[in-house]
Amino acid sequence: MDEIAVLGVGMHPWGKWGRNFTEYGVAAARDALADAGVDYADVGFVSGAVTVRCGYPGYVAGATFARALGFTGAQLASSYSACASGTTALQAARGQILSGACDVALVVGADTTPKGFLAPNAGRRPDDIDWLRFHLVGATNPVYFGLHARRRMDLHGATTDDFAMVKVKNSRHGAHNPNARFTKEYGLDDVRASPVVSDPLRLLDICATSDGGAAMVVSSMDWARSRGHRAPVRVAGISTVSPTYPDPVIDLPYLAADSVAEVSAPLVGFKESIGARAYDEAGLGPDDVDVAEVYDLSSAMELDWYEQLGFCAAGEAERLLRDGDTAIGGRLPVNPSGGLGAFGEAVPAQAIAQVCELTWQLRGAAGARQVDGAAVGITVNQGLFGHGSSVIVRR
Amino acid sequence: MASDLTLGTFPYKRPPLGTLPPMARTRAPAVAGLFTIDDGGPRLIGGRVPGTESYFFPKHLGGADPRVGPVGLEEVLLSRRGRVWSYTTSHYPPPPPFVATSEPYEPITVAAVELEHEKMVVLGQCTAGVGPEDLEVGMEMELAVDTLYRDDDCDYLVWKWRPVAAGSEDPEAERNGSSP
Numbered sequence: 001m002d003e004i005a006v007l008g009v010g011m012h013p014w015g016k017w018g019r020n021f022t023e024y025g026v027a028a029a030r031d032a033l034a035d036a037g038v039d040y041a042d043v044g045f046v047s048g049a050v051t052v053r054c055g056y057p058g059y060v061a062g063a064t065f066a067r068a069l070g071f072t073g074a075q076l077a078s079s080y081s082a083c084a085s086g087t088t089a090l091q092a093a094r095g096q097i098l099s100g101a102c103d104v105a106l107v108v109g110a111d112t113t114p115k116g117f118l119a120p121n122a123g124r125r126p127d128d129i130d131w132l133r134f135h136l137v138g139a140t141n142p143v144y145f146g147l148h149a150r151r152r153m154d155l156h157g158a159t160t161d162d163f164a165m166v167k168v169k170n171s172r173h174g175a176h177n178p179n180a181r182f183t184k185e186y187g188l189d190d191v192r193a194s195p196v197v198s199d200p201l202r203l204l205d206i207c208a209t210s211d212g213g214a215a216m217v218v219s220s221m222d223w224a225r226s227r228g229h230r231a232p233v234r235v236a237g238i239s240t241v242s243p244t245y246p247d248p249v250i251d252l253p254y255l256a257a258d259s260v261a262e263v264s265a266p267l268v269g270f271k272e273s274i275g276a277r278a279y280d281e282a283g284l285g286p287d288d289v290d291v292a293e294v295y296d297l298s299s300a301m302e303l304d305w306y307e308q309l310g311f312c313a314a315g316e317a318e319r320l321l322r323d324g325d326t327a328i329g330g331r332l333p334v335n336p337s338g339g340l341g342a343f344g345e346a347v348p349a350q351a352i353a354q355v356c357e358l359t360w361q362l363r364g365a366a367g368a369r370q371v372d373g374a375a376v377g378i379t380v381n382q383g384l385f386g387h388g389s390s391v392i393v394r395r
Numbered sequence: 396m397a398s399d400l401t402l403g404t405f406p407y408k409r410p411p412l413g414t415l416p417p418m419a420r421t422r423a424p425a426v427a428g429l430f431t432i433d434d435g436g437p438r439l440i441g442g443r444v445p446g447t448e449s450y451f452f453p454k455h456l457g458g459a460d461p462r463v464g465p466v467g468l469e470e471v472l473l474s475r476r477g478r479v480w481s482y483t484t485s486h487y488p489p490p491p492p493f494v495a496t497s498e499p500y501e502p503i504t505v506a507a508v509e510l511e512h513e514k515m516v517v518l519g520q521c522t523a524g525v526g527p528e529d530l531e532v533g534m535e536m537e538l539a540v541d542t543l544y545r546d547d548d549c550d551y552l553v554w555k556w557r558p559v560a561a562g563s564e565d566p567e568a569e570r571n572g573s574s575p
Binding site for chain 1: 425426427429447448449450451452453455456457459460461480481482483484485486487488489490491492493494503505507512513514515516517518519520527531532543553
């Protein structure tokens, strides 16, 4: 797959600001444009990641951000794929660039989130699996996180202290991130003392929901060179794969997994296939990765990703964590930004924010949380209803 | 006419309170079409790709198998029993459309159970009194029906999972003649 250049990145700090999401997106976009040294008039495509919690302007996020920045006749698109929306928006931009439809694209996602559990839309909707899981089972998102964490304990001997150590590690990383919402460094005892939400996970094991915005300016390699960007960070692979039937792992938002009575599960499971597709596009493998940003909706989920991205064999994630391999200074630092544990999730911005962090890391511009010599980075995340999301960047 | 009495006319005159025996409460699924509430033992209503062993639940929302054709899925009753794949307990009340029935909130334990025949993991609440200390991955569970919430006239039901009592046989297996 041909590469595109990341010319600039920008973020509005995560928090619970309670303001219009457009404001965060525009602030992030202006930062990204300034970082890139690109005139907004040169942007030929504005690719918005959608929020479903902010009314109609959220559904047409591409248009909302473009109008707020000023309408210039640029082409627009708005992408929604739940937590994977930012990656889908980036993929739309790559398609425009590699097809020659535009030279420069602006990718933006932002959200304003309510307090507490994310819940389905109002009204009785028995044909909506998302409504059914709340109504009949009380299966909130943390219920699924808890199921996977308990399964990990049973299969691999993980302990609740292992999960807590993920939070401790990521809070150390996030303490150095000016865009993070939670910058307190937590100790093991803090996590142990926090209330249980979905057994075996505690409050500090589970990510909050946040307001925030993130943006990227991307271009063709030729355009980047023509503007003097001799060695920009490049997007080498993007994955937005769906599961291959049958997927025997129960996951959000379903009441049942796929049946494997007749057709066996594929050799590569859905979560594993997400990174595999990005590696294939980039012509790289897990051994090439220097730094990763993974979706730690729960602390236990971060451990699953180590294995699903091929950083270690199944059942070895706890050892990687305990050995310090995945802390800054270790062999393969994971979530140097602080991850979702330090940010809380701003759904349409989060996958873009992952790439922003890797861009700073690959430029050597991450300050106190810098991963030395980072040349290849991978993000991974998953949107409910079957949206894989992974991006590989390199320099 | 007698039919006026049996079918009623509208508007009909309601007999004064206290002149009739109290009505039995009615029982109804909280959402129709997902499970049976027969006395012979509740069953989940699933879908199957015709001519295959590929199952879905709920039937009307299933169908990730690429072999699902224009005919769609046929309706089947799913295994009553299965084994615990995982479990968790929610210590905070879920938001609506969950209907909280106890004040203060009583934690809900949810089990994911792999059905015996269909090899398909299905979520459900556990019956009252079953907590994480009672469960372990791999243990055998069976389907039950329990009240999810109620109003003045009706108990609204849902399927739930409960541990199989030691030594009890699956009535379904007996009917199928496959019990040892």
